[in-house]
Amino acid sequence: MGTVYAVGFGPGDEKYETLEAREVLSGADVIVGYKTYVDILKTQYPDKEFFVSGMREEEKRCEYAMDLAVSGKNVAVISSGDAAVYGMAGLLYELSEKERYCGVQVITVPGLSAVLSGGAVLGAPVGHDFCVISLSDLLTPWDVIEKRLRAAAEGDFVIVIYNPVSHKRHEQFKRACEILGSILPKETVTAYVRNIGRDGCSSRIFLLHQLEELGNAGEVSEIDMLTTIFIGNSTTKVIETPDGPRMVTPRGYRL
Numbered sequence: 001m002g003t004v005y006a007v008g009f010g011p012g013d014e015k016y017e018t019l020e021a022r023e024v025l026s027g028a029d030v031i032v033g034y035k036t037y038v039d040i041l042k043t044q045y046p047d048k049e050f051f052v053s054g055m056r057e058e059e060k061r062c063e064y065a066m067d068l069a070v071s072g073k074n075v076a077v078i079s080s081g082d083a084a085v086y087g088m089a090g091l092l093y094e095l096s097e098k099e100r101y102c103g104v105q106v107i108t109v110p111g112l113s114a115v116l117s118g119g120a121v122l123g124a125p126v127g128h129d130f131c132v133i134s135l136s137d138l139l140t141p142w143d144v145i146e147k148r149l150r151a152a153a154e155g156d157f158v159i160v161i162y163n164p165v166s167h168k169r170h171e172q173f174k175r176a177c178e179i180l181g182s183i184l185p186k187e188t189v190t191a192y193v194r195n196i197g198r199d200g201c202s203s204r205i206f207l208l209h210q211l212e213e214l215g216n217a218g219e220v221s222e223i224d225m226l227t228t229i230f231i232g233n234s235t236t237k238v239i240e241t242p243d244g245p246r247m248v249t250p251r252g253y254r255l
Contacts, residue, residue, distance in 0.1 A: 002069035006089035008082035008111020011197025028076035032065045069104045082113040118193035118228040123246025125230045130158035153183040161229040177212045189232035
């Protein structure tokens with residue numbers, strides 16, 4: 001019986017992989033993943049056997065990985081960022097409860113999630129309590145997402161938004177801007193980072209009302225599925241440094 005590793009390989013560049021992730025990927029018999037992620041790793045592991053599937057085929061590739069493990073192979077199922085943050089780890093553990101996969105060991109290998117790697121680009125935006133919320137309603141009802149957005153805003157959390165828009169999903173982003181704008185001050189420090197840890201990485205720090213304007217006008221060319229949005233709390237501020245402005249949420253030290 002083989003082992004299935006749920007591996008988070010970070011934002012993309014191999015320098016962000018943990019040593020454990022690199023060791024597991026190097027030793028795996030097969031690497032299983034979404035096409036975009038496999039394309040990133042193929043150059044680093046050219047001699048590996050890969051199994052590729054598309055968007056919305058998560059169950060298919062996880063079941064394939066579990067079947068390979070039953071046959072005795074060690075398999076790495078990859079996720080960008082961290083495998084347990086909107087990744088494949090949870091699904092693999094759920095599948096391990098099925099009788100046909102009895103005896104297959106699932107191991108989570110942590111990675112650098114976008115909330116951390118994107119936060120590093122901006123400075124220190126999550127220096128205090130924060131929430132991470134995905135706007136994708138493929139697996140989560142939209143009314144639940146709205147409830148979480150309101151609760152996070154009313155609780156004065158720093159809010160980190162994953163999956164803000166897709167090619168077919170724009171209205172949810174506009175609605176999220178409306179909800180946050182109805183609760184938070186318009187001058188709340190806000191930012192985004194695109195293509196974290198990859199070629200073309202870019203970031204921008206602005207104010208919440210400008211995010212609302214992007215949503216209301218439908219001008220979301222700067223914001224896509226590869227964008228992570230950071231919305232500050234009531235203490236978040238912009239600090240000017242020799243390298244440019246940085247978004248910082250103070251921990252509360254008395255300076």
